[in-house]
Amino acid sequence: METGKMIAYFGSYAGKQAPGIHVYAWDEQEGTLSAVDAIPGLINPTFMAVSQRQGLLYSYTQADEGQDSGAVLTFRIDPATGTLAPAGQALSLDKSATHINLDHAEQFALTVSYSEGTVNLFPVQGNGEVGQLADKARHEGSSVVAKRQDSAHPHSVYTDPSDRFVIVPDLGMDKIVVYRLDSEQGKLQPHDEVAMEPGSGPRHFAFHPNGRHAYVINELSSTVTAFVYDGDAGKLQPVQTISTLPDDFAGESICAEVQISPCGSYLYGSNRGHDSLAVFAVDPESGVLSAVQTISTGGAHPRHFSLTPSGGYLLAANKDSDSVVVFKVDRDSGRLTPNGQSISLPQPTCVRFYRLP
Numbered sequence: 001m002e003t004g005k006m007i008a009y010f011g012s013y014a015g016k017q018a019p020g021i022h023v024y025a026w027d028e029q030e031g032t033l034s035a036v037d038a039i040p041g042l043i044n045p046t047f048m049a050v051s052q053r054q055g056l057l058y059s060y061t062q063a064d065e066g067q068d069s070g071a072v073l074t075f076r077i078d079p080a081t082g083t084l085a086p087a088g089q090a091l092s093l094d095k096s097a098t099h100i101n102l103d104h105a106e107q108f109a110l111t112v113s114y115s116e117g118t119v120n121l122f123p124v125q126g127n128g129e130v131g132q133l134a135d136k137a138r139h140e141g142s143s144v145v146a147k148r149q150d151s152a153h154p155h156s157v158y159t160d161p162s163d164r165f166v167i168v169p170d171l172g173m174d175k176i177v178v179y180r181l182d183s184e185q186g187k188l189q190p191h192d193e194v195a196m197e198p199g200s201g202p203r204h205f206a207f208h209p210n211g212r213h214a215y216v217i218n219e220l221s222s223t224v225t226a227f228v229y230d231g232d233a234g235k236l237q238p239v240q241t242i243s244t245l246p247d248d249f250a251g252e253s254i255c256a257e258v259q260i261s262p263c264g265s266y267l268y269g270s271n272r273g274h275d276s277l278a279v280f281a282v283d284p285e286s287g288v289l290s291a292v293q294t295i296s297t298g299g300a301h302p303r304h305f306s307l308t309p310s311g312g313y314l315l316a317a318n319k320d321s322d323s324v325v326v327f328k329v330d331r332d333s334g335r336l337t338p339n340g341q342s343i344s345l346p347q348p349t350c351v352r353f354y355r356l357p
Contacts, residue, residue: 004356007082009057010317010324011048011350020045021059021075023082024355029046031313031326031339037083042073046349047304049100049109050077054128057084057354058109060097064219070096072111072122074129079357088129092137094349099156099204103163106298107183108134110157112168117152121167121188137205141173144198145220155203155219161211165191165234169202170218175215176202178234194236197221204257213287217244217258217269224258224269224280226287239287244269244278248306257304261312265287266292266334269301270316273282275315277305277327279334293335298325298342306351315340317348339345 006026014020019038024035039045043062050057057075069315070092075084096111101110102124109122109130117139123131153172160167166179166188180191196202201220208214208231214227214236223241226240244255253273260267260282267280267289273296280289297305299318306315306327314327314336326341 002054006076007036007354007356008315009048009050009352009354011045011059012345013046013319013347013349014042016041016043016064018346020061021048021084022146022348023084024343025082026308028308028310031328032341033324033343036081036235039084044096045073048350048352049096049102050352051102051106051128052354053106054069055079055357056087056128057218057352058100058102058130058215058230060100061093061121061267062096063310064221067098068095069093072097072100072109072130077354082354082356086146090130092120092133093217094118094120098154101157103159103257104161105163106183108186110159110166112154112257114153114155114171117154117164117172119154119157121186122188124211130144135188137179137188137190139170139173139254141170143172143177145201148201148220156205158207158236158264160229160231161207169205169207171201171203172217173215174198174202176205176236178236180234186290192250194238196225197241203255206258206267208260208264208282208287212284213232215257215258215260215267219255222253222271223256224267224289226278226289230289239286242289242291243256244271245274246294249274256302259305259307261307261329261332261334262309268305268307268314270297272301272303272322275300275302275318277302277314277336279336281334299323304348304350306353307352309355315351317351319347319349322346322348348357
């Protein structure tokens, strides 16, 4: 394989005997995927984070039945092929994780557990491996949707552009919880809470490249809320909430992922039920959104998607139809067009990219 090629990694729901992380070569010129490898032995490695700087992939695995903890995993990426080799693991006190992310300086890995209601902080050691748990925060609360919001459910975790603050959308509490990250002590310090509309269910979050605007996709209300972000104070101020669904849609649907194009001009969100991608234009001054397009994902239950680092393509992971569908991005309008390429994968749930050196 030539150097400089792109690798796509796919997380999935999987039993211990089935492949859980799938490795594909991504051809940016042709917009195609080619199978390289698959990693068995992991239970539901549904989300991943990649270090381009150190050539590492981070994920997690659920504990075997009867055990009280899961594990956060480090894999080393082969610089010639993109294949993965285990490089270490750190035990988590949670039975399962829902989301994993790195701070920008790659000093810490952070996870959340939807079922346990916790936020977890792990140091990244000098060799890039995740160290043992440094701090844990537990959320307590509920909201108005009985079956989904009977308790706290943190769904994702992010650091702000300065790595001074940690942002945690909590679907169960209808809040975005903000922590101050004490990097010297390895601690999460409570800082602020942003109350969302009752029943909205904030799920995933994205900062605009300019660092002054941010967005959360609300799973239960099928909306996106735009914020102005004060990075000095670590404060989010909501300025707009907009639907991800067409006006004439009357069925049941919930949202999943949200991402912003590398150029900062467009925002994308996924609808599960309507099984579509919603495309919005971003006003460069105010950060508010205007609808551009809603397009079928070509499958069922798009739990995650990712734009390629170039912004030229979007890959949508349709969990319930066991497929990943490739879309071409029009750089002038942000609009999506399926390019005719797709692959079959069992229950894909996450898409991440890595460029080989």
